Amino acid sequence: MSEERIERLLARLPLEDRVRLLTGETAWKLYALPEIGLRQMTVSDGPIGVRGVTEQRLSSAQLPAPSAMAATWDAELIADLGRIMAAEAVAKAADVVLAPVVNLQRTPVAGRHFECFSEDPLLSGRMATAFVEAVQAEGVGVCVKHFVGNDSETERTSYVARIAPRALREVYLAPFEQVVRDGKPWMVMAAYNAVDDGVESSPATEHDRLLAGVLKGEWGFDGVVVSDWLATKSTVESARTGLDLVMPGPGGPWREHLLAAVRGGEVPEKAIDEKVRRLLRLAERVGALDGTPPAAPRNSGDDPATVATLRSAAARATVVLRNETSLLPLRPDIQRIALIGANALDPFVQGGGSAHVVPPHVASPLAEIARAFPDAEVTAHRGGTTRRHLPLLDGGAFDGGAFEIEVLDAAGSVVQRRTESAPWSGRVTELPDAADTVRVRTTLRPTAPGDHLVEVAPVGRHHVSVDGRTLSESERIAGPEVVLDSSANHPEGVTTAVEITEPRDVEVIAEVQAVTPGSFVRFAHVEVRHQEPGPSVEDEIAEAVAAARRADVAVVVVGTNDETESEGWDRPHLDLPGRQNDLVRRVAEVNDRTVVVVNAGAPVLLPWLDEVPAALWWWLPGQEAGGSLADVLTGAVEPTGRLPWTLPARAADVPVPHAIPVDGVVDYAEGLDVGHRGWDRLGRVPAREFGFGLGYSTWQYGDAVQTGPRQVTVPVVNTGARRAREVVQAYLTAPGQDRPVRWLAGFAAVEVDPGAAAAVAVDVPQRAFEMWDESAGIWRIPAGEYILQVGRSSRDLRSSVRITVETAS
Structure with a gap:
């Protein structure tokens, strides 16, 4: 009946x-047609939370980053987080969440590495499927992205991903295929980049073989294919393929030219009908055709049940990288704890870019650890800044002042005035159409004697003066690229020293361009940063080391920050910012009970990893950061995480060290050997391998036995002192075949009391045995002997069985 209803509605239009329906009305909303009962539908960014429409500026639950979700290797927990995501979408009146990202972590320097689940296609597909099913079961759509080959940020809107057909099928399309076939998402996003699959080289929004042939035809996808924002550059070419919806609106190549193209015979009308049919199907699925308007958007994210789930998830995702002498969990009778590190005082809870949400709160590590150890003295010490830029100007240097903002038209007349209080992001949005320039004026009144550093960082054309002197000026116009390059959120600035001998006013005036990247957004951006005279980084490290020497336990939190991991740019290296490696080593020298906590989404080099007693990978933990860390340190929650990617020991060993295009092309020359497969192929030793994670117990494995055509069962015993969870991983190898050295074929988990045993059955999907026959264009299972190895990680394999395939199929 639903399809019949859609056909009736379509016939009326x-x-x-x-x-008109095929282009967004605004940046986040689609057109309504009240005459057929179609209300306006809203989409929202959402990999780690549902932001809602940007101008709403509402709080929303902030989940751990997707890599942390994947580190749980737990589909049930992912489903719990999916249900939270759906509830947040309802709270923000969003019909579709633009998540999950199922692109693979092809290189560890990729800027959106934290937004992806894993470097492995099977793990990515399993986690994404659980998420999609849970969200859509609540009547909220998901948009799986970015289809396909959008695995890095450098020139991401224009590069050509050159991927051989077999690698494309077996690796990069694999997680998309799994989630489309099993999770049945209601929307898929076509990527910015082009794809050269050896037969067709076209932008992803125009790729007929991938969109119409594979996604819609072969896999049977019946939802909406939407473009990434500003990705569609053509009218006829994109409209004649599988693209259904161009975003954002208003405007764009379809809104301006598609009607004429249809009337002129360049685009078949039946192609338009098929696109509209899919949009109406989406509308029915999300309730946009039932006459019920969504509730008004509201603040959310602080419901007690939501808080508890997010806290538990972040703790369970944490990976124990090292735990010599069983230092962890910490004894409850500790008297003095030194909490050290810039990320301990200000944890990095979410990456930059479109994944960003405003949480209702961020749980402080200091407060939560102090609460967890009520009888201990807990002190906090930064140990030096890790940031390249100065901190944003805060209220302390204002002496009651504010930012005065004037919006000017091209003639220099003021068309709008407003004020902002500190600390302020520096971003001016919701500009009137006449806006040409934005003037920002503020007056500092520093009181501390000495040299105060003032840094002003504008985007685009500008003139900046500080203390009556021109600091910077430029006529360079910022174009559409700035909305797609998140470095515009942290622009480079110019710094000057202002000498203060007694309190006085210091005036900062910045006139900056009103940037118009497209019809859907207009903004101006200028950050004002300030640093008072104070101790040097060396002074702060020395103070932290002294505190560590006095403490029973030193907890050092190191990591990245929002200048490091973000959509819009790839990292230039894998080093921790600042002098954090020096800090760790100097603390560990004076305290042999040092726990290092790594607060990062993507891999970083840890040259001291095997020198410290204990180390945890804490990810980007989301709003319940502090509570999750306290639960891990006390052992209230077992950190059951397993690495969903490979942690390098040396940058030189990384199989795919970067993704810098050459003549506009990113060549996926590694073929099938992405991630841990590449490490195995090259015989290199990482710091910690894919699938690694110690947890808080020890495990004994028995001999695996084959218990089904594609099933292996292995007995495990919890030989530790507490109830614990084990993830049994199964890897296939096929001697003599043109396959990876080994590949993840399945996994299963079990929770067992101390001293107890369990038989863990791991099912292996048929696709794990199959390989893509390029010449025939079909999947085949080669005859021969396969070895299925099971164990705790990709390199800690405890037992194996041999499976013989007599006849190729």
């Missing part, structure tokens, strides 16, 4: 209305 004139061509003009059908074409």
